[in-house]
Amino acid sequence: MKHHRIAFLVMVAVFVLAPLAMYPVFLMKVMCFALFACAFNLLIGYGGLLSFGHAMFLGTAGYASAHSAKLWGFAPEFAILFGTAAAALLGIATGLIAIRRQGIYFAMITLALAQMIFFFYLQAKFTGGEDGIQAVPRGRLFGLVDLSNIWAMYATVFAVFVGGFLIIYRVIHSPFGQVLQAIRENEARATSLGYDTARYKLLAYVLSATLAGLAGATKAIVFQLASLTDVHWSMSGEVVLMTLLGGLGTVFGPVVGALAVVSMENYLAQLGAWVTVVQGVIFVICVLAFRRGIIGELARLIKKPL
Amino acid sequence: MPEIFGIPTAALFGQLLIGLINGSFYALLSLGLAVIFGLLNIINFTHGAQYMLGAFTAYLLLNKLGIGYWPSLLIAPVVVGITGVIIERFMLKHLYKLDHLYGLLLTFGLALIIQGVFRNEYGSSGQPYPIPEQLSGGHNLGFMFLPNYRAWVIVASLVVCFATWFAIEKTKLGSYLRAATENPALVQAFGINVPRMITITYGFGVGLAAFAGVMAGPIYQVSPQMGADLIIVVFAVVVIGGMGSIMGSIVTGFGLGVIEGFTKVFYPEASNTVIFIIMAIVLMIKPAGLFGQR
Numbered sequence: 001m002k003h004h005r006i007a008f009l010v011m012v013a014v015f016v017l018a019p020l021a022m023y024p025v026f027l028m029k030v031m032c033f034a035l036f037a038c039a040f041n042l043l044i045g046y047g048g049l050l051s052f053g054h055a056m057f058l059g060t061a062g063y064a065s066a067h068s069a070k071l072w073g074f075a076p077e078f079a080i081l082f083g084t085a086a087a088a089l090l091g092i093a094t095g096l097i098a099i100r101r102q103g104i105y106f107a108m109i110t111l112a113l114a115q116m117i118f119f120f121y122l123q124a125k126f127t128g129g130e131d132g133i134q135a136v137p138r139g140r141l142f143g144l145v146d147l148s149n150i151w152a153m154y155a156t157v158f159a160v161f162v163g164g165f166l167i168i169y170r171v172i173h174s175p176f177g178q179v180l181q182a183i184r185e186n187e188a189r190a191t192s193l194g195y196d197t198a199r200y201k202l203l204a205y206v207l208s209a210t211l212a213g214l215a216g217a218t219k220a221i222v223f224q225l226a227s228l229t230d231v232h233w234s235m236s237g238e239v240v241l242m243t244l245l246g247g248l249g250t251v252f253g254p255v256v257g258a259l260a261v262v263s264m265e266n267y268l269a270q271l272g273a274w275v276t277v278v279q280g281v282i283f284v285i286c287v288l289a290f291r292r293g294i295i296g297e298l299a300r301l302i303k304k305p306l
Numbered sequence: 307m308p309e310i311f312g313i314p315t316a317a318l319f320g321q322l323l324i325g326l327i328n329g330s331f332y333a334l335l336s337l338g339l340a341v342i343f344g345l346l347n348i349i350n351f352t353h354g355a356q357y358m359l360g361a362f363t364a365y366l367l368l369n370k371l372g373i374g375y376w377p378s379l380l381i382a383p384v385v386v387g388i389t390g391v392i393i394e395r396f397m398l399k400h401l402y403k404l405d406h407l408y409g410l411l412l413t414f415g416l417a418l419i420i421q422g423v424f425r426n427e428y429g430s431s432g433q434p435y436p437i438p439e440q441l442s443g444g445h446n447l448g449f450m451f452l453p454n455y456r457a458w459v460i461v462a463s464l465v466v467c468f469a470t471w472f473a474i475e476k477t478k479l480g481s482y483l484r485a486a487t488e489n490p491a492l493v494q495a496f497g498i499n500v501p502r503m504i505t506i507t508y509g510f511g512v513g514l515a516a517f518a519g520v521m522a523g524p525i526y527q528v529s530p531q532m533g534a535d536l537i538i539v540v541f542a543v544v545v546i547g548g549m550g551s552i553m554g555s556i557v558t559g560f561g562l563g564v565i566e567g568f569t570k571v572f573y574p575e576a577s578n579t580v581i582f583i584i585m586a587i588v589l590m591i592k593p594a595g596l597f598g599q600r
Contacts, residue, residue: 050407097586100593104349104406105545109589112542115535116582123575233538237414244411276422283415287408288397 001173003304007252015158024154025222030262031161032219037242037254038168039211044240045249046172047204048184049099052107053114054212054239056094059121059231061087061213066133066226067126076139076147080160080217087213088206090117095205099198102187111233118231132227136220153222160218164211169251171207180204212239234276241279244286247293252306256294313571319450321567327456327525329563330463331357331518335540336547336555337467338514341474343549344487345507348398348409353540354533355420356512359386360519361528362424365435375438375520382520383513390512394505417534424530432527459521466517467556474552483507542585548598558596 018027036058043049065083068074074082098109121127128134138147147153171177183190183197190197220226229235238261246257261279268275286293292300299306335353342350350356363385364378373381393416401408437455444453474480486493486500494500519533526532547558562581570577588596 050410052410097589100589101545104343104410107407107410108349108541108545109585111538112545112582112585115538115542116579116586119578119582123578237418240411240414273422273425276418276425280415280418280420280422283411283418284397287412287415288400291404291408 003302003306004169004251007306011252011255012162015161019154024150026262026266028154028157028222029219030259031157032215032222033239033242033262034255034258035161035164035218036212036215037239037246037258038165039208039215040239041243041248041250041254042168042171042211043204043208044243045253046177046184047180047201047208049102049201049205050107050240051098051110051205051208051236052233052240053094053110053112053117053236054208055231055233055235056114056117057087057090057209057212058216058219058235058239059226059228060090060117061216062220062226062230063121063127063133065217066136066220066224069139069221070133070136074139075143076141076156076221079139079221080214083217083220084210084213087216088210091206091209091213092202095202095209099201099205111236114231114236115233118228118233121228121231127226127228130228132225132229133220134225136224136226138221138224147221157218157222160214164214165255168211172251176200176203238279241283241286243293245282245290245293247296247299247306248291250293250295250299250306253293253295260294316450318568318571321571322564323450323452323456323567324570325564325567326460326560327563328566329560330460331522331536331559332540332543332563333467333556333559334463334514334518335536336543336559337470337552338511339540339544340549340552340555341470341514342508342511345483345504346394346398346402346409347406348401348413349406349541350508350511351410351413351537352393352416352420353413353512353515354535354537355417356386356390356515356533357519357522357536358424358528358530358533359389359420360516361435361523361532362428362519362530363516364520364523365433365528368435375524379517379520383516386516386519387509387513391505391509394508398508399501417537421530421534428530430529430531432529432532435523435528437524455524459525462521463518466514467559470514471552471556539581542581544595546581546585546588546595548595550595551597554595554597 015027015031040051040054043051061083064086065079068082069076069079094110094113098106098113101109122129138153140146141152141156145152147156179190179195179200183195183200187197216230242257242261243254244257245260246255247253264278265275268278295306335357339350339353342348360382363382364375367373367378367381397412398409401412441455441458444451474483482493482498483503486498486503490500522532543558543562544555546562547554549555562584565584566577566580569580576583
């Protein structure tokens with residue numbers, strides 16, 4: 001997989017050099033969403049399961065990480081771990097319910113479960129309702145590195161993103177990933193070969209939830225905020241958009257998609273609700289004429305999977 | 307004041323009424339979703355936006371052209387139905403051979419566009435739509451006060467639901483429709499224009515959503531986001547009922563509306579989530595849904 005190695009090095013170089021030209025806070029946002037989208041892509045791109053409720057993992061991990069860092073004084077590494085674990089638990093609970101149906105029903109069920117979680121957080125005391133959890137302390141990483149320094153924070157987010165990305169890459173190219181793709185292509189055949197497809201799907205779902213949680217927990221520490229925005233269904237739609245635009249089932253697509261969508265939101269922010277309209281238009285164009293996405297088209301040009 | 311389980315009966319019947327009203331909308335919307343899904347194999351995410359479009363069409367007809375509630379009840383579904391036909395002809399048509407998920411993604415995008423455009427134009431707040439004169443006021447039934455308009459909504463949606471059920475289950479046209487749902491190629495071989503039937507079905511399903519929207523105007527106000535959260539609840543209703551049967555959609559819609567209403571009385575904190583919790587329980591016990599075939 002030589003071209004994968006090259007593409008990976010290009011991606012690393014971009015995120016190492018980009019702070020020279022762009023705001024580090026913007027880039028950290030991109031990296032958090034890129035990890036989120038990669039985690040989502042693991043499920044849809046390789047497992048063929050479209051989750052329309054992935055915001056619940058991003059948001060849950062954000063709340064858990066923010067709450068533990070602010071009220072219990074957890075160090076940032078433990079806050080992030082705690083948030084990730086919370087998302088993993090939620091992944092197990094919702095996964096057991098959602099994998100009972102496939103295809104279109106799976107999407108509707110995950111959406112409905114995420115909406116239930118949204119209403120729970122809307123009413124729960126510890127989330128601070130509409131205000132969210134604000135002024136979350138960034139703290140000192142391993143008791144040594146002060147994360148209020150922007151470059152220390154940047155390096156941490158970079159490490160989390162690259163680590164998460166490599167885990168996902170490893171999973172996709174493992175025997176487990178191969179079985180998952182076999183289930184996506186033909187579940188009945190995978191069953192007849194003796195694979196317990198429900199367990200594979202559940203594991204993929206929980207892995208995806210956990211890594212989405214890692215992104216959400218990190219994001220809460222970076223922005224020192226956990227709010228309802230991250231649990232809302234529009235966030236679930238956004239991660240679908242990022243992955244679709246970048247390229248479903250490609251390794252690097254979600255990263256490019258996240259960069260594109262986050263940039264668009266930044267530049268169009270003053271246009272208010274037009275952002276939603278633009279997102280909708282991108283959805284329609286992608287589905288009708290651009291189903292491979294940016295990286296998918298690029299891969300077709302160079303005739304190698306990316 | 308008379309009480310049941312320590313709750314005043316007036317409050318109980320009040321919530322029953324609200325439950326039946328919400329149930330009317332769940333039933334109308336899930337019915338449209340089920341009809342569309344049956345033939346197109348697409349989950350119409352735009353359904354909530356089209357419900358909102360129905361309400362806004364009525365609102366604009368009233369404020370720009372002075373056309374009142376009763377004509378709107380017919381005009382709005384036709385207008386929105388025609389936009390549905392256009393969407394089907396120019397967009398959805400190209401997706402039937404692909405994975406069903408693309409239909410969901412396309413209609414989700416369309417919903418974002420429609421809701422975004424209206425939010426730019428009218429903001430997030432609701433616009434009032436007056437109750438038609440003939441239905442203002444209400445009756446005191448002794449145990450509760452029944453506003454006429456609400457009674458009308460329940461009756462009208464029941465009538466429309468059963469008319470749809472009758473048309474699909476008992477008429478010749480309906481039998482073609484059911485046959486095309488089972489095996490479109492075979493029905494086409496018998497000389498029936500299946501693509502046109504698909505277009506008309508989508509237009510009809512969308513028209514049902516718009517009809518619900520017009521009826522909702524005087525109750526919930528007309529706002530760009532009125533369908534956004536509702537459609538998610540309706541998805542849960544559809545999962546609970548299973549999309550196999552028309553009658554199933556109607557019964558589940560009304561039933562869940564009533565359960566939600568009673569939850570507001572007995573345990574208000576859960577009233578937003580009760581339908582989702584029921585969905586989770588149903589999935590554990592009977593994954594195909596209460597009326598589902600598979």
